[in-house]
Amino acid sequence: xxxxxSLICRECARTSELAPSYFCEWCxxxxxxxxxxxxxxxSISREKIAQGPPTLWRYADLLPVEASAAADLxxxxxxxxxxxxxxxxxxLGEVWVKNDTLNPTNSFKDRPVTVAVTKALxxxxxxxxxxxxxxxxxxxAAHAARAGLDSYVFVPYDIERxxxxxxxxxxxxxxxxxxxxxxxxLCVQLNEQYxxxxxxxxxxxxxxxxxxxxxxxxxxxxxxxxxxxxxxxVASGALLTKIAKGFDELVQVGLVEPADVRISGAQAxxxxxxxxxxxxxxxxxxxxxxxxxxKSLAIGDPADGYYALRQVRRSGGAVAAVSDDEIVEGxxxxxxxxxxxxxxxxxxxxxxxxxLAKEGLVTDSERVVIYITGHGLKTPEVIATxxxxxxxxxxxxxxxxxxxKE
Amino acid sequence: xxxTIRIPTSLRSLTGGSSEVEVPTGQVGAALDxxxxxxxxxxxxxxxxxxxxxxxxxxFVAEDDIRFLDGLETAVGEGxxxxxxxxxxxx
Numbered sequence: 001x002x003x004x005x006s007l008i009c010r011e012c013a014r015t016s017e018l019a020p021s022y023f024c025e026w027c028x029x030x031x032x033x034x035x036x037x038x039x040x041x042x043s044i045s046r047e048k049i050a051q052g053p054p055t056l057w058r059y060a061d062l063l064p065v066e067a068s069a070a071a072d073l074x075x076x077x078x079x080x081x082x083x084x085x086x087x088x089x090x091x092l093g094e095v096w097v098k099n100d101t102l103n104p105t106n107s108f109k110d111r112p113v114t115v116a117v118t119k120a121l122x123x124x125x126x127x128x129x130x131x132x133x134x135x136x137x138x139x140x141a142a143h144a145a146r147a148g149l150d151s152y153v154f155v156p157y158d159i160e161r162x163x164x165x166x167x168x169x170x171x172x173x174x175x176x177x178x179x180x181x182x183x184x185x186l187c188v189q190l191n192e193q194y195x196x197x198x199x200x201x202x203x204x205x206x207x208x209x210x211x212x213x214x215x216x217x218x219x220x221x222x223x224x225x226x227x228x229x230x231x232x233x234v235a236s237g238a239l240l241t242k243i244a245k246g247f248d249e250l251v252q253v254g255l256v257e258p259a260d261v262r263i264s265g266a267q268a269x270x271x272x273x274x275x276x277x278x279x280x281x282x283x284x285x286x287x288x289x290x291x292x293x294x295k296s297l298a299i300g301d302p303a304d305g306y307y308a309l310r311q312v313r314r315s316g317g318a319v320a321a322v323s324d325d326e327i328v329e330g331x332x333x334x335x336x337x338x339x340x341x342x343x344x345x346x347x348x349x350x351x352x353x354x355x356l357a358k359e360g361l362v363t364d365s366e367r368v369v370i371y372i373t374g375h376g377l378k379t380p381e382v383i384a385t386x387x388x389x390x391x392x393x394x395x396x397x398x399x400x401x402x403x404x405k406e
Numbered sequence: 407x408x409x410t411i412r413i414p415t416s417l418r419s420l421t422g423g424s425s426e427v428e429v430p431t432g433q434v435g436a437a438l439d440x441x442x443x444x445x446x447x448x449x450x451x452x453x454x455x456x457x458x459x460x461x462x463x464x465x466f467v468a469e470d471d472i473r474f475l476d477g478l479e480t481a482v483g484e485g486x487x488x489x490x491x492x493x494x495x496x497x
Contacts, residue, residue: 011462023492025416028451028462030494185466188491192415201494287473301471303493306461 003040004064007031007205010307018064020123020202030303031205033064041253046224049255053077056111056213062249063115063213064206071117071147075110076213078102080221080369085337086350090357093364096227098218098371099340105142105166106375107135107296107343108239112210113199117143119206120197126150129198131187133180133235133296134163135374140199141171152196154183159295160343160379179290181301200236208238215246218369219256226250226259228366231353233345233373234265234274234319235297237308243371244311264317264361265308266352268292268344272321274305278312279319285309293324293382294344296374318361322351330354331376331383341376341383349373407484411441414491420447429488434467435478437488452490462493 006015011029022031044061052058056076060067079099087095103110113136120128127150130140137153144151151171155164156179167173176183191201199207219226226247232240244263250256267275270292277285285305290298302308312319322330327344330351335341342350349370356362376383391397408428413421421427427444429437442449454460458478465472466489472480482488 022494023416023462025419026451028460028492030462181471182469184494185464185491188494189414204494287471289474301464301473301493303462 001043001061002064002066003035003037003043003061004033005036006034008034020125020197022202022204033205033209035062035064037249037252044253044255046220046255049220056114056210056217059213059216062216062253064209065115065118065122069118069121071114071121071143073104073110073114073142073146075103075114075210077217080218081338081340083338086334089333089337090354091364092353092357092362092366092368094367095353096222096367096369097334097338097340098214098369100214100371100373101340101342101346101375105135105138106378107139108211108214108371108373109135109139110143111213112207113139113143115210116197116199116203116207117147117149119203120149120199121147123197125195125197127152127194127196128203129153129187129190129194129196130200131180131184131198132200133298134159134167135296135378136200137167137173138163138170138378141167141173145170154187156180156183156295160381162378162380166378180299181287184301208242211239211242212246212249214239214371215243216250219247219250222367224256226256226261227369228260229262229264229317229362229368231264231266231349231356231362231368231370233297233349233371234267234305234308235299235302235345237265237274237302237304237306239371239373240265240308241304241311244315261315262317262366263312263315264352264356265312265319266349267319267321268294268297268327268348269321269323270294271298271300273300273302274309275319275321277305277309283309292327292344294327294348295379296343296345297348318356320352320355320359320361322348322355326351326355328382334372335376340372342372343374343376343379344382345374346372346376409437409482409484409486409488411437411488411490414489416492417490420451421445429482431482431484431486433478434465434472434480434482434488437482438465438478464491464493465489466491
């Protein structure tokens with residue numbers, strides 16, 4: 001049973017029918033999916049969810065597609081782990097890590113994509129595509145293959161090699177001479193010419209809904225409670241706004257008690273349009289030309305930036321930006337304290353948590369959840385260190401190198 | 407030789423189906439004013455009450471977003487193409 005009944009413009013609130021479209025023909029505002037929440041509330045329950053599959057499809061009542069026909073590789077329901085060693089290192093109390101590196105293609109992008117490709121099947125679309133900084137490309141190529149659809153994934157030519165290699169094995173990669181914002185504009189124009197489902201363009205209203213499941217899982221895994229504070233990486237801003245929407249929906253359909261969740265955003269200094277607007281107290285998210293090792297967050301013109309900013313301010317959170325050096329430190333801190341290897345986007349999130357803790361914007365009395373959205377093996381160039389110590393295959397060889405001198 | 411505003415397929419209902427509209431050279435703002443004078447339905451869609459392009463409208467001269475140039479005062483030369491596109495995000 002699908003409870004989504006129309007698309008609604010986030011600016012002027014005019015509604016339109018569910019179709020492959022992404023902007024309001026009246027005011028150009030972005031469209032999002034509207035549900036019959038009363039009907040959802042009648043259908044959904046904690047018990048029903050608990051009996052569902054160990055994937056994001058356990059929350060199908062709050063997704064805009066028919067779950068029984070899903071293009072499914074098992075996305076979602078990733079571990080939420082309590083990170084006491086990380087918390088201690090940062091002087092915080094209760095910190096949890098949502099380890100979304102453990103999705104089918106090792107990033108959170110499997111969540112929106114499984115929903116978008118399922119919607120493409122419902123619309124009878126034969127070819128799916130995307131504009132991507134790399135992780136989305138992986139997810140689209142994999143889910144398209146699973147669904148028997150053709151795919152074209154468009155990426156900036158200079159993204160991490162591992163992301164291109166992994167995606168090329170699954171579908172057709174098109175490396176574009178330009179940055180993400182150039183790729184995005186190309187795809188907007190291709191959308192006019194080809195009968196494709198471009199997951200983050202004309203399927204965007206459906207695609208973005210998949211990210212809400214990060215909020216649903218967080219609450220369920222905390223025993224159906226909302227956290228006090230979450231820290232979310234910000235590229236387009238869609239993930240942050242959808243996590244906020246997810247918490248709101250849980251309250252609306254009666255799955256959790258209302259509670260205030262502070263929502264904070266994490267950016268790299270080399271691509272920080274939202275953090276800059278936050279620091280300036282401005283509503284105007286001015287575009288930037290990105291230059292950062294956090295390539296998966298390198299969106300200089302974030303279309304959801306305005307909404308992300310508004311959500312952060314409304315909730316009493318903050319947006320901070322961290323340097324490339326701090327990002328690498330963040331990667332290593334998470335690896336050494338919790339055994340989780342992340343790509344630079346996760347380093348941004350950990351380093352931002354550290355910064356907010358230092359500034360007293362996250363406190364030791366809060367239950368904090370951070371979202372680690374992509375795996376470190378996708379970006380070996382960033383985590384590469386010197387070659388390991390080499391020893392002869394003898395016990396003495398080991399002792400000579402490692403035994404502590406008394 | 408005038409300049410051209412390229413109209414994406416999804417907005418051609420506003421121009422009676424035309425894909426390109428010729429406008430005088432000069433500045434982007436004046437070119438848009440010219441477009442709006444001929445096709446008034448573009449008016450409040452493109453420009454907000456503050457006189458600036460709406461938040462979810464992106465305007466390009468040749469390959470460049472006018473927000474990186476001089477906004478509505480960006481120069482439009484002979485034969486140049488102005489493109490209007492709805493904003494989208496991604497990642």
